[in-house]
Amino acid sequence: MCGRYTLTKSQKELQQFFGVDFPMGFSPRYNIGPMQTLPVLSLDDSGNKLMVSLMRWGLIPHWAEGVVGAGHINARSETVAEKPAFKDAFRHRRLLIPANGFFEWRQEGKEKEAYYINFPKNELFAFAGLWDVHQTPQGKRQETFTILTAQANPNLQDLHHRMPVIVEPDAYNAWLSGDADHASIFRAPLSAQLTFHRVGPAVNRVGFDAPECIAFYEKPQLSLGF
DNA sequence: CCAGACGTTGTT
DNA sequence: GTCTGG
DNA sequence: CCAGACGTTGTT
DNA sequence: GTCTGG
Numbered sequence: 001m002c003g004r005y006t007l008t009k010s011q012k013e014l015q016q017f018f019g020v021d022f023p024m025g026f027s028p029r030y031n032i033g034p035m036q037t038l039p040v041l042s043l044d045d046s047g048n049k050l051m052v053s054l055m056r057w058g059l060i061p062h063w064a065e066g067v068v069g070a071g072h073i074n075a076r077s078e079t080v081a082e083k084p085a086f087k088d089a090f091r092h093r094r095l096l097i098p099a100n101g102f103f104e105w106r107q108e109g110k111e112k113e114a115y116y117i118n119f120p121k122n123e124l125f126a127f128a129g130l131w132d133v134h135q136t137p138q139g140k141r142q143e144t145f146t147i148l149t150a151q152a153n154p155n156l157q158d159l160h161h162r163m164p165v166i167v168e169p170d171a172y173n174a175w176l177s178g179d180a181d182h183a184s185i186f187r188a189p190l191s192a193q194l195t196f197h198r199v200g201p202a203v204n205r206v207g208f209d210a211p212e213c214i215a216f217y218e219k220p221q222l223s224l225g226f
Numbered sequence: 227c228c229a230g231a232c233g234t235t236g237t238t
Numbered sequence: 239g240t241c242t243g244g
Numbered sequence: 245c246c247a248g249a250c251g252t253t254g255t256t
Numbered sequence: 257g258t259c260t261g262g
Contacts, residue, residue, distance in 0.1 A: 072250095
């Protein structure tokens with residue numbers, strides 16, 4: 001369901017929307033995949049200001065040792081409070097993940113069709129996420145994150161029955177500080193406004209990061225050559 | 227999520 | 239088919 | 245007690 | 257680290 005997303009905005013646009021400095025800079029991204037390092041938002045020590053950091057997509061629990069692979073790119077919001085891998089992070093290490101769209105693939109017979117989902121005016125938004133930190137086999141401290149999922153909104157059901165959780169701007173602080181419970185995460189009327197369109201196979205290519213990934217796409221018609 | 231690999235031996 | 243890497 | 249697992253998706 | 261299965 002949510003294994004690729006986009007952040008096709010400039011550093012300036014991100015800073016204006018979230019009201020926080022991105023000191024590491026940022027260039028638009030059209031095809032973000034697992035294992036990549038991306039900007040995420042959390043609360044600073046004071047607990048009332050957003051801050052940006054860079055983390056790797058694919059949560060690896062702090063107790064994992066040795067070679068641990070890609071980690072968990074998604075976590076079910078319905079069970080996140082009980083699962084050993086997420087329990088602790090759900091209570092103490094919540095995140096917002098800046099994005100402006102995401103991809104879904106639909107099996108159509110033998111083919112897989114890619115779709116891009118975003119808001120009509122392409123507004124920025126934030127996924128609900130969790131993070132954790134572990135030691136790499138090289139002994140380095142590595143911070144990783146996961147994106148929460150939920151049942152898809154009716155407007156997206158034709159595409160998929162699951163979707164990433166989008167946090168309303170009003171709820172940013174409540175979510176991050178741990179005040180928000182399940183109900184308030186799910187109450188996301190914004191998600192009802194998401195729309196989607198077919199995109200071409202460019203997005204399939206891991207590492208191909210260009211506007212072509214989100215371009216409208218018409219399936220090429222078969223031609224008999226006349 | 228998709229793409230790409232999918233193994234063994236001996237040696238340190 | 240199933241796992242790993244991106 | 246120790247050992248072993250700890251996740252999601254979609255598909256059949 | 258913490259839970260489940262044996």
